[in-house]
């Protein structure tokens with residue numbers, strides 16, 4: 001049996017997929033996006049939060065977590081909801097994640113992922129989950145490395161794998177002023193989406209959370225995004241949206 005670490009479980013979530021959901025946040029992420037608003041999701045081990053004066057991060061066995069999720073089965077079936085696995089990067093604890101998800105055959109399972117995982121792990125995820133939320137942050141690999149700490153090659157390969165599968169998916173683009181909301185980046189992402197075999201069911205544009213840096217000091221961590229500009233470039237975003245007239249676009253403020 002595999003154990004894993006979570007840093008939060010959000011009950012009755014209404015913005016993390018269809019219906020009413022339980023969102024499970026797995027601890028640990030191999031990326032270091034400068035704008036990340038979940039500093040407690042970066043490290044794989046529990047951390048002390050000096051504002052709350054407690055340790056954040058709890059170990060669960062797959063059995064324990066599955067049992068907890070199943071407590072909400074009635075809510076899921078009444079609302080056509082389910083469980084959303086997020087992070088951190090949930091695929092970074094793939095053994096624990098898959099073992100837990102496989103114990104939930106009758107629950108709708110959504111994976112919210114950066115797409116950064118080996119092709120083998122990603123392909124296996126596609127056999128287990130019902131819906132994927134897949135991030136595209138930066139199309140240019142040099143900028144991707146600069147702002148997230150990793151290359152986007154694996155991510156774009158996994159996006160191809162996803163679009164060739166029959167699984168429904170949303171693409172999610174974080175709109176970070178002067179970084180991801182530039183005309184060059186949004187044009188390049190539009191091109192990537194346009195070339196996919198099967199299009200996503202929806203594109204989610206996620207606005208930057210200006211309070212993102214606030215939590216870092218409580219974990220003795222530094223928020224490294226030195227961005228004076230908090231305003232997303234509306235012209236670039238509207239230009240992007242205009243390219244996808246036949247696709248649902250959700251702009252989350």
Ligand code: SF4
Pocket residue numbers: 029030031032033035036037038041087088089114
């Ligand atoms: S992929 Fe998500 S959790 Fe990981 S660093 Fe980036 S924003 Fe944070």
